[in-house]
Amino acid sequence: MVSDSIAAAPILSAANTKNPGKKKRTNRSAKLKQYKIDARREQWLSQGAVKNKGCKDGIDDDGHVPSLPVGKHSKRELEKVETRRRGEDDDVSIHQDSDSESPSNSPISSNSSVLCGNDSGTNFTGSSSGGSSSSSSSSGGCYSGNITEEEEDDDEEVEEGDDECLDDWEAVADALAADDKLQTSSQDEPVVETDSSCEVTNGSGVGSMSSKPGSDGVLPWASGNNKAWRADDAFRPQTLPNLSKQHSMPNPDRCCGGGIPWSRNSVPSNCPICCEDLDLTDSSFLPCNCGFRLCLFCHKRILEQDGRCPGCRKQYECEPIETEASVHGGSLTLRLARSVSMIERTLKCLQIIIQQTGPWVVFEHQGRYSTEILC
Amino acid sequence: MIDFARVQKELVECSKDAEGSGIRVIPKSDNLVHLIGTIPGPIGTPYEGGVFQIDITLPEGYPFEPPKMQFSTKVWHPNISSQSGAICLDILKDQWSPALTLKTALLSVQALLSAPQPDDPQDAVVAQQYLKDYQTFVNTARYWTESFAKTSSRGIEVKVQKLVEMGFPEAQVRSILEAVGGDENLALERLL
Structure with a gap:
């Protein structure tokens, strides 16, 4: 899943903006990798085109949908979410999850949705209106959705230096703490705990902790x-x-x-x-x-x-x-x-x-x- | 099984503060089961000036069971039997706590002397007198104190002091003096 999501980010940017910088790499292995990725993209595109024929909603909402590599499974999820809670931020996260070809569980979805909270609006606005920059921030959101599970992703996010995501980090922790009360699944709890601990280490001691009502009970x-x-x-x-x-x-x-x-x-x-x-x-x-x-x-x-x-x-x-x-x-x-x-x-x-x-x-x-x- | 370590410690603690409180606990015999406690009569009461002796017997379960206490000095008091010296005090019965000690129990008995409770009497005659003719009660109590708590105890203390100065252990002197009925010469014969 990690390699997939990492690979999906350049595809996104390439598909949306035709970024020439990616192709000008002198490194051969990078080129080889790029070719492979391109090949996979072609494959996905063909799949997506076939599937998109049966999905008029997505095409109507945003013209970028056919050009995006969207998996089979997540396509269905997308339809559901669109009809059910259109305009919510969760759509962005699911959109990102579809890139990584992995249906993720709901807490992570909500996690990335909060991270990409500034990309609010209708479905797919995160990728359509923002262009490459917003797509990179969206992919950052995707990574931070995974961050609680694997530390490599944490490093990825720091390297990207996406300030918006880091600024929202505390808000995410608060939202997660609030979310934790609703979701009693045992799988979710370690994620929340880790988040809060990160927050504590980032904070400046007891004062900062006690000032956050959201972290109560964590x-x-x-x-x-x-x-x-x-x-x-x-x-x-x-x-x-x-x-x-x-x-x-x-x-x-x-x-x-x-x-x-x-x-x-x-x-x-x-x-x-x-x-x-x-x-x-x-x-x-x-x-x-x-x-x-x-x-x-x-x-x-x-x-x-x-x-x-x-x-x-x-x-x-x-x-x-x-x-x-x-x-x-x-x-x-x-x-x-x-x-x-x-x-x-x-x-x-x-x-x-x-x-x-x-x-x-x-x-x-x-x-x-x-x-x-x-x- | 009596916790003799605790009893020993209580005796030491009590003797430390004997001058201040006036309360003494002395073993009657060597086995620490029978003891003699002495309390001074509270000032401002008909019992003032008297020294009252209390027989103490430790039950097997002490300190988880209350010590058995009984006045050996005759007292005129609504809550103390004028015949047997039995004491009607809750902490010596159902309100006993293992946290209490012989000294605190004796302090409570001393407090009972200052604050009679005729509503819960041990001696009905005394209680009736206390309620109906308080002045007579006071006079009687003072007379009993003069008669039994001063002379006898003062006399015994003097005899004890004499015999102790001769070189006999105080506990032995007291037990023998009591056994012979306070006769100094008989006690000396026994001691020798």
């Missing part, structure tokens, strides 16, 4: 929900406990001292029930919303009896926080896994999540749950 730590607060996060709620203290502040007086021995602001070094040391799993274990921490052994012992939290005397709700943690952690891991090659910092967090079983804590803050990663 990256968990960039969105409002499921946010994993860092200890140094400026927007971290004050009410969340300070987890950094647990390693540096052993406080034995807190264990059996008077008053309230537990506090949201610190993690005791010993279990207040059995006075044994809390290990990392214990200290990241938060079985109750009241913030009372205890070791897993004592928690199990209490569950065997009345099952009430020693801190607030409320019933442990069938370990709801643990479930939340696993659910949140699971989604976090899945989402991060797609953009793992893009962000090193994310990768670190991801590794910790995968390698250890409980390095995060879930907090409820103003009715929503947030995860805190202990790294």
